[in-house]
Amino acid sequence: MPRRRNPSGADDSRRNFLKASGAGAVALSLAGCSGNGDTNDEKTSDDGGDENTTTEAPSTNSLSPDDIEPGGTLRYGMAEAPDSPNIMLAGSVYSAVALAPVYNYGVSQDPVTFEVKPSVFTDWTIKNTGKDKPDVYFNARKDGLEWNDGEKFKMEDILYSFQFQLDNEPGQYSVWNDYEKIEEAKNDWDFHLKLSRQVGTWDADVLGAPPIIPKHKWEGVDYKNYDPTTENEEGPVGTGPGKLVQWNPDTSMQVKFRRDYIENTYALNKLDWIKEHDTLIHGGPFLDGVNFKVYGGTSPLTQAFLNGKVDTHYGSLQTSKISQVKKADDKGLVKGYDSGFSYYGFNCRRAPLDDVALRQAMSFLYDDVFWVQTLKGGYVIKGDYAQSPGYKGVRPETVYDGELLTDPRTNAFDFRGKKGSKQPKVEEIRKFLTDGTVIDGSKGTYVGKDFPGTFSGVNASQSKAKYNYTFGSIKSKNLKNAKVEVDKEIRVDGKTIPEMMDGDAITLFIDPPNEQPQEAKAIEQWKKNMQQVGIPVKTEPVAFNTMTGRVYETEEFDVYPMGWGGTSPYGTSLHSFFHSDNAGEDTEKFAYNSTGYGVSGGSSDKLLSDAYSETDPEKRSKKYAKAMEKIYLDMPYMLRDYEKYRWPVNSKKFDGFVENIVDPGYANWDYEYSSIYLKENLKK
Secondary structure, X not given: OOOOOXXXXXXXXXXXXXXXXXXXXXXXXXXXXXXXXXXXXXXXXXXXXXXXXXXXXXXXXXXXXXXXXXXXXXXXXXOOOOOOOOOOOOOOHHXXXXXXXXXXXXXXXXXXXXXXXEOXXXXXXXXXXXXXXXXXXXXXXXXXXXXXXXXXXXXXXXXXXXXXXXXXXXXXXXXXXXXXEEEEOOOOOOEEEEEOOOOOOHHHHOOOOOXXXXXXXXXXXXXXXXXXXXXXXXXXXXXXXXXXXXXXXXOEEEEEEOHHHHHHOOHHHOOHHHHOOOOOOOOOOOOOEEEXXXXXXXXXXXXXXXXXXXXXXXXXXXXXXXXXXXXXXXXXXXXEEOOOEEEEEEOXXXXXXXXXXXXXXXXXXXXXXXXXXXXXXXXXXXXXXXXXXXXXXXXXXXXXXXXXXXXXXXXXXOOOEOOOOOOEXXXXXXXXXXXXXXXXXXXXXXXXXXXXXXXXXXXXXXXXXXXXXXXXXXXXXXXXXXXXXXXXEEEEOXXXXXXXXXXXXXXXXXXXXXXXXXXXXXXXXXXXXXXXXXXXXXXEEOOHHHHHHHHHOOOOOOEEEEEEEOOOOOOOHHHHHHOHHHOOOOOOOOOOOOOOEOOEOOOOHHHHHHHHOOOOHHHHHHHHHHHHHHHXXXXXXXXXXXXXXXXXXXXXXXXXXXXXEEOOOOOOHHHHHHHOEEHHHEOO
């Protein structure tokens, strides 16, 4: 899979942007609803969200390599250009899907059960778990791997790969925070890794994070300026089944699979756990390669698929085009679960957005029904916690025996609208603010909606509003020029919001409307709803790459739309997104915790740190669930949705797609490209 890079903090699963930011930065989601749309993570519908049917179990497989004749090239479309062919610098999903076949990692993850499974490493153990710095021991396979430039694979390459992280501390990773030494073991194991702290998911996130890189290529290079496509005749050198032989980031990339290697010596396509798996086909890849084509936008990408110019594309199909694909004889949709979510992020460093009460009030004004049903046709589920229901094992409902996605404790922040109308409850929301109310986790009725209290008993960081809110005459130009009726303007400790924010209204970033027209409509309505209450708000279209820089590096934003893909099934992504360690020490460092939560606007640091170090899976799940609830109440992210993943494919020409797993087109891309085959090559 496009690999877990930063389990410890800066990204526990190779932080690659998800769908929310337009242009398709990546696209996954499941869906959760509270009175609108679907009501269960295992309930989806081919017709959208009005009809609930249970999603099937993961697809089953009865084929073996002997049943398939290798050959064929899959054409894979992408909305955006990849950012780098250098595995240590690449931070885009568009680079990740091309680099994934090139490299191997210490361990793999079963796409159905999420169990940690052998890959380059054959077995492993942890000792001294009661100490501050436990010891990990593991063995590596001695045969069946070789570098794609023909050099022999050596055990010292494993040492070098892990030592590289310690020596260089590459920014796209943070696993180097979790261990302090790697060496050959002095007992019956091959290697000894000394952890630098207690890491609950040490097997998945430490052993599985660093890519195995060749010492003979990386030693002595300045990795920040290293371009493997110019330094090597056939691109980056790895032990994986693919070679990235073409790199033209503005237009195209090409991966070729090492056919003779796969058929004769490659150990990792013949692993016992894959052979015995009910869902996976062992022995692949069966394709000759994958050609990636860059289209520079979601609309042209979708059109290219509909016109037959590509066989699949990154991310879930645009919901408006799903019915068109269903009617086509040569096209199909592979169902899957979201590995991430879409959200709106608040800059908790900026007053008055540093107040939980104001962020909660703003969330009441986002029309979930308009987004889920009208704009997305029921193909998304309304968001709540920052954990995809596809990885439901650590969600509060699962841990505390609630109803997944439908429990009223998951729906505290639904749109507060007048019955039978899209109009927000203006006066009630104003009273919520002037009373200094916060949904702090306690049982109560908030703006007309009952909340039974949190699952875990956790409370928000605030029990009362940080500021004194009042409403008076309209002073701001933004509200005077609003396209809705506004009769009052909010005051925060006696000041208008523009007076607090350097003379400007709260700015909502939006992706270019021609790229994300549905998002633009939803945010425009959100803006108008807030203006009706008396909150000055404006929108600003920002291109994806510009937005990520302003959000994650320079921190120049108020509110922005974005999403994450490939998140962790174990909950560790929460540490990446919300712990103050990852908020960025300055504006020169990429900060995965873009909102600054933990530094300002509330904190869950103690809960996250405690969960992160817990090695007992059951205890760890409860701890993450508790942290998840507090983050939900504090709302550094307002969760927009989880998509009902519909991966578009050329079903007339290709088969072997693994269905009903999390994010088949990205998070589990390894298992997809290894299983896909040409239909005409299936032996009779």
